[in-house]
Amino acid sequence: MKCFNFYFGEKKEEPKTPRPNSFPPSFTDRESRQSGSEFNSQNASDTSTESRGRNHFPDMSESNLKVFTFTELKQVTKNFSRTAKLGEGGFGCVFKGMIKSSEDPAKKIDVAIKQLGKRGLQGHKEWVTEVNVLGVVEHTNLVKLIGYCAEDDERGIQRLLIYEYMPNGSVEDHLSIRSLTPLTWDTRLRIALDAARGLTYLHEEMDFQIIFRDFKSSNILLDENWNAKLSDFGLARLGPPDGLTHVSTAVVGTMGYAAPEYIQSGRLTSKSDVWSYGVFLYELITGRRPLDRNRPRSEQKLLEWVKPHLSDARKFQHILDPRLDKKQILKSAHKLSLIANRCLARLPKTRPKMSQVLEMVDRVVEGSSNSEPLLKSKELSETDVKVTDGSWIGRVWPSKLVQT
Structure with a gap:
């Protein structure tokens, strides 16, 4: 997929855990949340200091993220049925599914599949940021992003994220x-x-x-x-x-x-x-x-x-x-x-x-x-x-x- 932009910033003098060919993501300059518990401000500057000197890297070939088709995700969620639904948040609905393990194809693992709701451009920006961040970082105490789906079908643009399943909730x-x-x-x-x-x-x-x-x-x-x-x-x-x-x-x-x-x-x-x-x-x-x-x-x-x-x-x-x-x-x-x-x-x-x-x-x-x-x-x-x-x-x- 070629819609992810990366920022090649100046490295610190003593990088601690660099990853080969992994660069920090370029983040969008305008964000806002619309729910009652969240807020945004029109008075704050939207000029981001890290936007200076940005270089673009058009793909994520070095990441370990798997690209899923929308058809695959429909199958593992039983066409996004209510019985598979785990919850709903500002991003959209989250469903439980089961996919083949990349490490052992004979084994299946539970995953959480987050589907972007109809939030327009803002929701897409957050989706891109999520993939950019979790595509280049990895830590025991960060939820693991397994893959993503970005394609169009008869219902329009589909943007989904596939995570490791966290059975005990938040x-x-x-x-x-x-x-x-x-x-x-x-x-x-x-x-x-x-x-x-x-x-x-x-x-x-x-x-x-x-x-x-x-x-x-x-x-x-x-x-x-x-x-x-x-x-x-x-x-x-x-x-x-x-x-x-x-x-x-x-x-x-x-x-x-x-x-x-x-x-x-x-x-x-x-x-x-x-x-x-x-x-x-x-x-x-x-x-x-x-x-x-x-x-x-x-x-x-x-x-x-x-x-x-x-x-x-x-x-x-x-x-x-x-x-x-x-x-x-x-x-x-x-x-x-x-x-x-x-x-x-x-x-x-x-x-x-x-x-x-x-x-x-x-x-x-x-x-x-x-x-x-x-x-x-x-x-x-x-x-x-x-x-x-x-x-x-x-x-x-x-x-x-x-x-x-």
């Missing part, structure tokens, strides 16, 4: 109060670690940087062993080239997760993903969504609701997910909240890199029970936290939590 599914299988605390810690690994890989472990831009619990899927993998890269962007501090772009994403400086200015950096990760940690701690209009007005915005409870341990335990043993997880949850506070620092430059976040989360998962603070005392003295809509700027004193 983290959001299991954090929901309606879930029959709420996640244990140990599982939540492992998910936090897996998600941090995935973001660290995208930000720091390749010879180019990818900013996820839509990190949230519904985009973190769980395999049969409850390992977490990042999914849905339709809004991902290439990070700024060397010498530039950010990418200027239209503001898109999901309310409750987006970093305040990105909302206000459209300036996108990897620290925007770090903010979203901090919100996600509080989601794991509380079992609540970042924005929930079904709760009382004072509890609808997660960061506003947790703020008064962060001053001491007795208050802190009231925000813990009631489905968990509060006494058993209190110390560990305290430590995780300290990491969240670091990620939610008001100034982007004071937020840690994801590799630093990964190291801190790893220490929590290892179950360190000594009395030493998780972070250095100087770092613990004060953390600025600012809610996404700018309604408050509060001081959080996490050192009090460590001392309990």
